[in-house]
Amino acid sequence: MTADTLLVKNGFSTQSISLEDITHITPTSNTLSAPALSLDRIEIRYEGGSIVISPKDKDRFYHAIQERVPALKTDDNNGLIKR
Numbered sequence: 235m236t237a238d239t240l241l242v243k244n245g246f247s248t249q250s251i252s253l254e255d256i257t258h259i260t261p262t263s264n265t266l267s268a269p270a271l272s273l274d275r276i277e278i279r280y281e282g283g284s285i286v287i288s289p290k291d292k293d294r295f296y297h298a299i300q301e302r303v304p305a306l307k308t309d310d311n312n313g314l315i316k317r
Contacts, residue, residue: 237302238252238254238302239253240252240278240299242287251278252280253299253302254303255282256279256280256299256303257279257280257316258278258309258313258314258315259279259306259314260276260277260311260312260314261275261277262277262286273288275287276288276292305317
């Protein structure tokens with residue numbers, strides 16, 4: 235993660251998502267194909283799409299996202315939503 239971009243690495247490719255485009259982050263156990271190998275996943279919805287990932291430290295990931303995008307607030311599902 236940079237100051238304004240989330241970089242999602244998948245094998246040999248890297249997807250860049252603008253942090254300001256993120257609208258919702260929610261825990262999921264969706265088994266659809268995704269860069270996440272773990273079943274302890276989070277879905278990130280952003281303007282233009284969504285992606286499922288499994289950060290090594292989910293709490294630290296949420297904290298880092300909230301530091302960079304204060305508009306993302308905790309929701310009732312242990313996720314974050316832009317308000």
